[in-house]
Amino acid sequence: MSYSSNKIIAKNTMMLYLRMFLTMIVGLYTSRVVLTTLGVEDFGIYGVVGGVVSMLSFINAAMSLSTSRFLTIEIGKGDICRAQKVFSVAFEIHIAVSLLILLLAETVGLWFVVNKLVISEDRMIAAMWVYQCSILSMIVSVTQVPYNAAIISHEKMNVYTYVELLNAFFKLAVVYCLLIGKVDRLILYAVLQLFVSTFIALIYRVYSKKEYEECRIIWIYDKQIIKPMLGFTVWSILGNVAYIGVTQGVNILLNIFF
Template sequence: MKRFSNVLKNSVLLYFRMVVGLFVSLYISRISLDILGVDTFGLYTIIASFVIVGGVLVNVATVSMQRHLSEKIGENLSRTLSTESKNVLDACVIVNTMLGIFSILLIILFGTVYINLYLNQDIVNISIIWYVFYVSIATFLISFTTSPYLTLLISFEDTKYYALIMILEIISKLISILCLYLTGSKSILDYTIAIFISILITRLILFLIVKNRYKNIPLTLTYDWNIIKPILSFTGWNLWGGIASVMSLQGVTFLINIFFGLSVNTARAISLQIYSAVTQLVNSIQIAIAPQLVKSNGKENNYFSQLFILSGKITIYLAFLISLILYENTESLLDLWLDNYPPVTIIFLKFTYIEIILTSLGYPVLSAVQANGNIKKYQLVVGGLMILNIPFIFISISLYETYISIYIVSIIISSISLLYRLIYAKKIMGSIVNEYLFSVVIKGILVLLLSLILTNLIHCNTIILNILINGIIFSILFFLIILSNEEKKSILSQINRLLRVNI
């Protein structure tokens, strides 16, 4: 019970962090559009896309290091690393450095080729484009070199400090961009430098927190191939999956620029920001649960299975509820959020919500497979499926000359990918995946469809009231259909306890 309590507490902390981050990020987008304008903002997203690919590599490194550190730390949360754990940390940093060098070379190679040969723009001097590109690389380098410190916070389940750092990062971005807004700067280079400064300040604070909080942390970089080899293998397969995933998203940005221009790129950037914000919000649950999944994997109890199903239910509640609210109020929320946006944004967002749902259903499965450690075939097939987005989308755009085909192809491939995830997970985890399929996936989709029907029958013109109705309808159906009897009793007991305290 105590372990479940810790998981829920960590989940709430990270969820709070992501909610704050979500709203601040949306406000930053509004200011960014005001500062840069639609076309220049679209141009920035293209250049930044190369570094976003690198950002995925940061996440891959963090997940890989967290998995191996959590396994060695076990239930020891004394904030002192054992000799064995210290050796694993040293090995993780070596692998992280290798991955960082590879990432920078990859970014420079593809960025240089694309900017020189394919970039379709005439609004900014090419020399400014190169400055923006290199400052973006510097921003990525800072994020990457400090990722081991974030890994320590997650592995020790120090979520309050992890949440603090992430909130500070997004707030520092807001302050930096507000300074640009107040000074009247419209420069894309100034905007990029502001982002760089905010990341630099936040990561210095992260370094100081880790240095003062944990013992036996100074790195000796001891080379032990027997430790490095499994970490390198695990990271390598995760790297393939991460690159494939981000290329399936960001590669479309490049294709849109080639075929449709900067205005449609801006619509794509807005939809990707919503996708990223919501999926990060949902994935915060997996960050909280992942260490416990690793530590309980292989033990002779059903805690792992219970945690897997619990993470699935929490994940779909957040993902489906947010997607439902956004779907029912897209135009009103866009008008409230942005003064000026391309009309095609509404269409892009409608399809984006479907992608969010499919992606979220795969998160708990991925976390469980990562905890098991048997990821080679999983990442090989899933990554291969996701990378197929690029050629198939290119063919569909060439044939039909419409951006709608982008999302149709993406949704079909995401659906096939989810099906394979479930099939693979069943092979290594057994019958618990059947329960996930029935209790989480099928019931979750049923609740979402019923909610869509009822919310369309009870629709209000007032946006706040409409959001409230959406949330109440979905929550009631979720409670009645998805939660087990024990979970219902537990929630009702907590509600009664709160009512007694207030009375």
């Protein structure tokens, strides 16, 4: 391994540690303020309702790993044309996944929230705002995966750090808006979170399209790319289902039975 490669690895590692540190510090502060501002009931509603949508994203989590793997291989080969095809196919697959999540969320998921979760009637309207904002945020997140995979494949971890600085600023701004807001704070929090996630995703997309030629979408159908990507995804689904079940399923069980 060359000296330059070691230097890139060390730089990227430091950037990722800095990003994690910023996220942890801001998260420790904002979570306390959000809990105090929303109150225990509304904070719990946001967590459990958003968790229902998150549980539908296990396919997306598996596809994220698959997209990053196949895109990195083609970029490493230096075949930009092939990399563009992989990116385009991955984007098309994620569009299909987002539509599937939307269908499940507006049918099975909506029924589950209305009929099975323990939510007081006077907070049901606010819960529906949270649910719909969570669905839109999830769709943005799903269609964002190929762009994030492109940045990771090019080892531009400094981009994540800089954007995370902006994201931390927005999170603090959201907390400030909650403190001074005069409307329903749970609804306000859900809408602001949707705005932040959409804006951050837009930054990544603009950067990727500007810097990387392979991020220019061409609408194609290539079985030679789709088949191995989906095959790799299937093997990743089981672990992602278990992880989402542990992280989001516990909140739902607590809501229903306790």
